[in-house]
Amino acid sequence: xxxxxxxxxxxxxxxxxxxxKVAAPRSLAYFAGRxxxxxxxxxxxxxxxxxxxxxxxxxxxxxxxxxxxxxxxxAAFRHKHHLDxxxxxxxxxxxSGMLRGDFGLSLTIAGGIPISQLIAAxxxxxxxxxxxxxxxxxxxxxxxxxxxxxxxxxxxxxIATSIxxxxxxxxxxxxxxxxxxxxxxxxxxxxxxxxVSPTESALGALYSGFLPALAIAAPMAxxxxxxxxxxxxxxxxxxxxxxxxxxxxxxxxxxxxxxxRNALIPYVTxxxxxxxxxxxxxxxxxxxxxxxxLGSLMVDAAFARDYPTVLACTIxxxxxxxxxxxxxxxxxxxxxxxxxx
Amino acid sequence: xxxAPSEPLLEIRDLRTRFDLHGGSIEVVRGVDLSLASGEVLxxxxxxxxxxxxxxxxxxxxxxxxxxxxxxxxxxxxxxxxDLDDRQFQTIRGRQIAMIFQNPVGAFNPAKRVYWHLRETxxxxxxxxxxxxxxxxxxxxxxxxxxxxxxxxxxxxxxxGGMAQRILTAMVFSLEPDLIVADEPTTNLDxxxxxxxxxxxxxxxxxxxxxxxxxxHDMSVAAMLCDRIAxxxxxxIVEVGPTRELFDAPRHPYTQxxxxxxxxxxxxxxxxxxxxxxxxxxxxxxPGCLFSARCAHxxxxxxxxxxxxxxxxxxxxxxxxxxxP
Amino acid sequence: MSPRRRQLLARLAxxxxxxxxxxxxxxxxxFVIVACSLGAALMPYGPDHADFLALLSPPSLSHPFGTDSFxxxxxxxxxYGARVSLVVSAAGIAIAxxxxxxxxxxSAYKGGGADVVxxxxxxxxxxxxxxxxxLFLMVVLGFGTINVSLAIALTYFPIFARLARNMTxxxxxxxxxxxxxxxxEPTPRILLREILPxxxxxxxxxxxxxxxFGIVIEAGLSFIGVGVQPxxxxxGVIMADGREYFQRAPWxxxxxxxxxxxxxxxxxxxxxxxxxxxxxxxxxxxxQ
Numbered sequence: 001x002x003x004x005x006x007x008x009x010x011x012x013x014x015x016x017x018x019x020x021k022v023a024a025p026r027s028l029a030y031f032a033g034r035x036x037x038x039x040x041x042x043x044x045x046x047x048x049x050x051x052x053x054x055x056x057x058x059x060x061x062x063x064x065x066x067x068x069x070x071x072x073x074x075a076a077f078r079h080k081h082h083l084d085x086x087x088x089x090x091x092x093x094x095x096s097g098m099l100r101g102d103f104g105l106s107l108t109i110a111g112g113i114p115i116s117q118l119i120a121a122x123x124x125x126x127x128x129x130x131x132x133x134x135x136x137x138x139x140x141x142x143x144x145x146x147x148x149x150x151x152x153x154x155x156x157x158x159i160a161t162s163i164x165x166x167x168x169x170x171x172x173x174x175x176x177x178x179x180x181x182x183x184x185x186x187x188x189x190x191x192x193x194x195x196v197s198p199t200e201s202a203l204g205a206l207y208s209g210f211l212p213a214l215a216i217a218a219p220m221a222x223x224x225x226x227x228x229x230x231x232x233x234x235x236x237x238x239x240x241x242x243x244x245x246x247x248x249x250x251x252x253x254x255x256x257x258x259x260x261r262n263a264l265i266p267y268v269t270x271x272x273x274x275x276x277x278x279x280x281x282x283x284x285x286x287x288x289x290x291x292x293x294l295g296s297l298m299v300d301a302a303f304a305r306d307y308p309t310v311l312a313c314t315i316x317x318x319x320x321x322x323x324x325x326x327x328x329x330x331x332x333x334x335x336x337x338x339x340x341x
Numbered sequence: 342x343x344x345a346p347s348e349p350l351l352e353i354r355d356l357r358t359r360f361d362l363h364g365g366s367i368e369v370v371r372g373v374d375l376s377l378a379s380g381e382v383l384x385x386x387x388x389x390x391x392x393x394x395x396x397x398x399x400x401x402x403x404x405x406x407x408x409x410x411x412x413x414x415x416x417x418x419x420x421x422x423x424d425l426d427d428r429q430f431q432t433i434r435g436r437q438i439a440m441i442f443q444n445p446v447g448a449f450n451p452a453k454r455v456y457w458h459l460r461e462t463x464x465x466x467x468x469x470x471x472x473x474x475x476x477x478x479x480x481x482x483x484x485x486x487x488x489x490x491x492x493x494x495x496x497x498x499x500x501x502g503g504m505a506q507r508i509l510t511a512m513v514f515s516l517e518p519d520l521i522v523a524d525e526p527t528t529n530l531d532x533x534x535x536x537x538x539x540x541x542x543x544x545x546x547x548x549x550x551x552x553x554x555x556x557x558h559d560m561s562v563a564a565m566l567c568d569r570i571a572x573x574x575x576x577x578i579v580e581v582g583p584t585r586e587l588f589d590a591p592r593h594p595y596t597q598x599x600x601x602x603x604x605x606x607x608x609x610x611x612x613x614x615x616x617x618x619x620x621x622x623x624x625x626x627x628p629g630c631l632f633s634a635r636c637a638h639x640x641x642x643x644x645x646x647x648x649x650x651x652x653x654x655x656x657x658x659x660x661x662x663x664x665x666p
Numbered sequence: 667m668s669p670r671r672r673q674l675l676a677r678l679a680x681x682x683x684x685x686x687x688x689x690x691x692x693x694x695x696x697f698v699i700v701a702c703s704l705g706a707a708l709m710p711y712g713p714d715h716a717d718f719l720a721l722l723s724p725p726s727l728s729h730p731f732g733t734d735s736f737x738x739x740x741x742x743x744x745x746y747g748a749r750v751s752l753v754v755s756a757a758g759i760a761i762a763x764x765x766x767x768x769x770x771x772x773s774a775y776k777g778g779g780a781d782v783v784x785x786x787x788x789x790x791x792x793x794x795x796x797x798x799x800x801l802f803l804m805v806v807l808g809f810g811t812i813n814v815s816l817a818i819a820l821t822y823f824p825i826f827a828r829l830a831r832n833m834t835x836x837x838x839x840x841x842x843x844x845x846x847x848x849x850x851e852p853t854p855r856i857l858l859r860e861i862l863p864x865x866x867x868x869x870x871x872x873x874x875x876x877x878x879f880g881i882v883i884e885a886g887l888s889f890i891g892v893g894v895q896p897x898x899x900x901x902g903v904i905m906a907d908g909r910e911y912f913q914r915a916p917w918x919x920x921x922x923x924x925x926x927x928x929x930x931x932x933x934x935x936x937x938x939x940x941x942x943x944x945x946x947x948x949x950x951x952x953x954q
Contacts, residue, residue: 044790049802056806165938169930171882173889174905174923181916242403243448247516248435248465261452277879280797284886288909298798299890302805310805317798325793337452337496 034329038322045318046098050091053311080112081105081308103312108304115312118297123316126286126293128198128205130279130320132213137220138271144221145228145267146260152233160225167222172281176215176288183211195291212289220278227270231263238262265336272328276321349376350552351400351520354414358392358399361407367623369395371576374650375554377520382546382553384567384584386560386599390620392576393556397522400554401440402430418519435465439518443525445505449497455508456493462512480511484541503534507541514545524556539565560603564588572596575620575631582656592658594636630660638662671863688939694932702749711739713746713899722915731921734907740918744925747899752929754811754900755880758818763873765819766826771857771865773827774834785831788824796821800883804892811900814893818880829872833865840864867944874937878930885926901926 078084081104082093097104103115148160184192190211196204235241236259244254283295290296294313301309333339358370369392377383387393398404400415402422415422417438422430442448449458459477467476481489484507497505506526513521526542527535543566546553557563563570564584571581572595580593591597618635621627627634633643642661651663706713717737725732731740766788773784791799803817837843838861846856881901887893888902889909896903901922908918 041790041793045793048790052806057808165931165934166927169878169934170927171885171923171930173886174919174926177909177912177916177919177923181912181920185913239442239444239447240450243440243442244450246401246403246434246440246442247462247512248431248433248439249461250431253461257453258450262450276793276795280795280800281886283797283801284890287890298801299892302801302892305805307805310802314794314798314802318794321795322793335452337454338498 031330034326038326041322042315042319046095046315049311049314050094053307054087054090056307081107098312098315104308106301106309107306115309118309119294119312119316122292122294122297124199125195125197125291126282126295127320129209129213129216129286129291129293130282132206132209133216133220133278133282134271134275136213136217137224140217140221141224141228145225145232148225148229149232149236150255152229157229161229164222164225167218170218172215172219172278173284173288175218176212176285179211179215180288193290195289197292209291212285212291215285216278216281219281220274223274223278224267224271228263228267231266232259234266235259235263265332268328268332268335272325272332275324275328279317279321279324348419350379350418351375351377351554352414352416353400353412356396356399356412356415357410358395358404359409359411360405361409365624366409369576369623370399373573373576373578375571375578375581377552377554379519379552380550381568382555382566384563384570385554385556385573386558386563386570387573388558388620390575391573393558393573394524396573397440397524397554397556400522401434401438402427403440435462435516435518437518438520438522439513439516441506441509441513441521441523441526443528445502445509445529446497446500448509449500449505451497453496454493455495455497455500458508459493459512459515463515466516476515477511480515481508483514483545484508484511485537486511501534502530503538506530506534506538510538510541510545514549514551517549518551520552520554522554522556525558526555527562528557528559535562542566560599572599575626576623577631577659578650579632579660580656580658582652582658586656592652592656592663593632593660594638594662595632596658686939687935688943691932691935691937691939694928695936696932698748698929698932699752702745702752706742706745706749709739709742709745711742713743714738714897715742722911724915725917725921732915732917734904734915734918735911740904740921743899743904744901744922747901747904747922748925748929750811750894750898750900751881751884751902751926752877754815754884754894755818755877758815758880759822759873759876761815761819762822762876763826763869766823767830767862767869770827770830771834771861774831775838775853775857775861781831784827788827791820792824792828794821796879797883797886800887801892804887809892809895811894811898814884814887817887818883821883822876822879825872825876826869829868830865833868834861837861837864868941871937871940871944874933874940878933878937881926881929881933 075084082090085093094104101116103119105112106115106118144160144164148157148164151157180192183190191208192211194208195212196208198205236255238258241254241258244258245251282293283298285291286293286295287299294316298310298313298317300306301313353373353375356370356373356375357368359366359368371392373392373396375383375385375396385393385396395404399408399410400422402410404410412423417433422433425433449455456477459480460473463471463473463476463480467473477493478489481492486492486504486507492500492504492508500508510526523542527538530538539562542553545551546566553566555563555566567584569582570584570587571578572587572593573579574595580587580591580596582592587596588600591600621631621634627644629642629644629646630636630639630648633639636643640661646661648659648661648664650657650659651661651665652658711717715738717733717739719737720729720733721737722735723729723733723737729739729741731744734740734743769784773781794802800817800821803820804813807813807816843856843860846860884893884900885902885905888900889906891906894900894903896907904922905919908915908920908922912919
């Protein structure tokens with residue numbers, strides 16, 4: 001069978017992750033182990049960012065209240081936010097609070113309310129947009145990647161691959177403006193600003209969230225399409241495909257069960273790996289569209305020098321990524337008998 | 342030897358397979374003539390690179406995209422195969438001509454269990470609502486797997502080479518094809534397992550009267566299973582005849598060399614008699630006999646003229662040494 | 667230059683001719699680099715030259731990219747800004763490469779506890795979403811151009827560390843390395859002269875892709891205001907400007923984005939092409 005051309009990406013994968021230990025068999029113990037690993041990573045990450053944050057120069061009290069604040073106001077502020085305690089105590093208070101879901105009080109945002117309240121309000125929105133984007137990206141890439149592989153070398157393939165390369169090369173926040181320009185200002189199909197929370201109206205959320213989700217999805221779809229194309233071509237070159245055809249199975253049957261089914265494994269793997277790059281785009285996109293999600297909270301907090309809030313947002317984002325990776329890993333395990341049996 | 346039926350099951354004349362590459366093209370199968378009678382086992386012997394696998398793939402039209410196939414005659418059960426388009430040919434594959442490959446574990450769909458493979462194959466042959474479970478169990482019993490329940494639930498990567506080849510054999514025989522092309526079915530198995538699989542083949546073939554084209558590089562395997570043997574070198578058939586005759590009195594120098602090597606191996610001779618030299622370059626083949634460079638008996642004529650086939654209908658050889666005076 | 671290296675370069679040059687992607691990518695990238703280094707000097711306007719008579723004028727012959735709200739020529743600003751973005755990103759990736767490669771190589775070579783610790787730390791860093799981590803670092807370090815480079819460096823460092831480590835593990839057992847060890851060559855020398863040249867190829871590919879990544883991160887950070895601070899122009903800063911009056915004068919933001927996309931396209935194609943070239947060769951080596 002003729003060799004596929006874009007194989008190098010898989011080689012890159014193997015080289016990057018070649019040091020990994022092979023997964024243990026499918027079992028509750030494995031799942032528990034991975035969960036534990038994720039928890040440990042979150043804690044370790046939390047520790048690292050906390051230490052780094054504390055090591056930053058500057059006194060948050062002065063930063064918030066101003067250089068010329070009255071000493072007793074400063075003292076009260078510092079006491080309220082536990083800033084006058086020794087480091088170990090501060091850390092312990094914070095850590096035990098975090099484990100209970102309490103991130104402490106924000107310094108400036110909303111006048112010092114529990115951060116967990118802020119997060120609880122905004123997390124579902126970011127999660128919704130992120131999920132929406134991933135679904136769009138998967139749908140588009142499944143189509144484009146399959147077309148490119150099946151019509152390999154022909155016009156459709158070149159077009160699809162070029163679109164994919166362009167998709168990777170455009171910053172997603174620029175793309176969102178182009179989309180707004182076209183679909184919100186030009187043809188007034190979608191809103192340019194504002195977002196209806198899914199808790200208020202599901203349809204409204206889908207409608208107002210379409211452009212932002214599309215902007216985030218575009219680079220994702222580009223990467224996924226390329227990966228699907230590569231893995232489809234690689235799967236099609238395996239010997240079992242020739243064998244299947246020698247049994248007289250129809251081309252469609254062989255494609256579905258031998259090629260597509262086996263190409264899903266590297267495809268899903270790359271989805272897991274790329275999520276962390278691409279969900280970062282949600283931060284800027286939220287700002288552009290005025291979406292009251294976790295990303296814009298983090299940006300607001302960054303400007304307001306609200307360190308605890310920035311810290312909390314970072315950790316929550318870390319947790320989201322780890323959970324997504326866990327889900328993707330489980331999916332991979334389900335798809336690949338070599339890992340589960 | 343049973344009397345040959347009036348028409349061979351498979352008749353091939355002047356089969357040529359060519360690969361189109363950047364620089365030009367290479368002809369890997371150069372005018373092969375074969376004919377198989379119904380119920381016989383024909384061995385196709387040659388070293389790697391002789392074109393024997395390509396011949397097998399050409400019969401089933403399973404060549405890569407850059408291959409070009411041509412033949413004067415390619416007739417199966419009286420039907421001209423070259424006239425069929427891909428869709429029509431597709432119905433012949435599996436139902437009437439099937440293939441056994443040399444890498445047994447790699448022949449399965451890694452994402453599906455064994456029972457899925459058997460089920461789909463049986464459904465292909467017997468229709469959607471076939472009693473596949475019963476047939477699958479029977480088929481696995483026939484290939485010497487005593488407890489099929491356990492094996493059916495396994496994934497391909499959990500199978501040993503021998504087990505995998507047995508299951509594949511079961512699948513192919515359950516298709517009940519008229520012609521089976523077996524490409525080096527035991528090459529990747531260790532010796533003990535190889536003997537078992539070969540005995541299995543022999544038993545199955547005798548019971549089902551299937552016609553088999555056995556492609557191998559191993560003379561002893563051919564000796565065990567084949568009624569007739571065709572020896573292939575550099576894309577051409579150089580000798581074809583009944584097994585016994587070929588072994589007792591080989592006519593082509595290449596065949597003689599192969600048999601001498603096989604005999605020496607079997608007798609654990611102190612010195613292995615290798616046939617010196619290598620296959621000629623198929624991109625720029627020399628004029629004259631393709632074996633002349635390695636032949637101990639080469640005459641001047643051999644280096645300049647291509648020898649045609651000489652000999653009687655049942656035992657022919659492509660060598661000037663066999664030319665009747 | 668050793669004959670082997672010369673041979674490798676010759677082979678590389680040869681395969682370049684056959685590979686469209688790498689050539690096109692290299693051409694675009696080269697064009698972008700030349701454009702920002704020379705173009706900026708060649709433009710008649712300075713990046714801060716404000717023409718109050720031509721505020722927010724659309725693209726025209728005298729102002730191919732139009733002007734912004736201060737009447738500054740957008741093309742000039744984009745050229746200066748692209749220079750800043752490229753330098754910031756390249757600096758960050760260079761630091762990441764230097765740090766990550768050396769630590770990765772040492773860790774793979776020495777093995778043991780240090781290796782585990784380093785890899786766990788790199789994995790931890792890698793687990794954070796890149797932009798979020800970069801934003802966090804900007805908050806900690808303070809906003810500003812140099813810190814953007816540092817943020818890019820820290821965000822991309824684990825990739826180099828892991829790649830260098832895995833490659834070194836492959837190369838460590840090669841005969842020429844063992845020979846050098848037997849000859850009691852000092853470890854730094856072995857790492858530098860024996861191992862590094864043999865793992866350089868994928869690292870270079872990664873660096874190319876990394877610079878593209880860095881540009882996006884810088885643009886994003888500057889766009890929301892935590893990166894390069896105005897008045898220093900960078901692509902993100904100009905886009906942030908353009909955002910204010912996007913409805914009235916969309917060309918500022920649009921053309922800047924086109925410029926970024928060009929640079930990214932060139933880098934991505936170049937990196938892809940390089941990867942296609944390097945990979946089969948490397949896999950052959952790994953299997954020898």
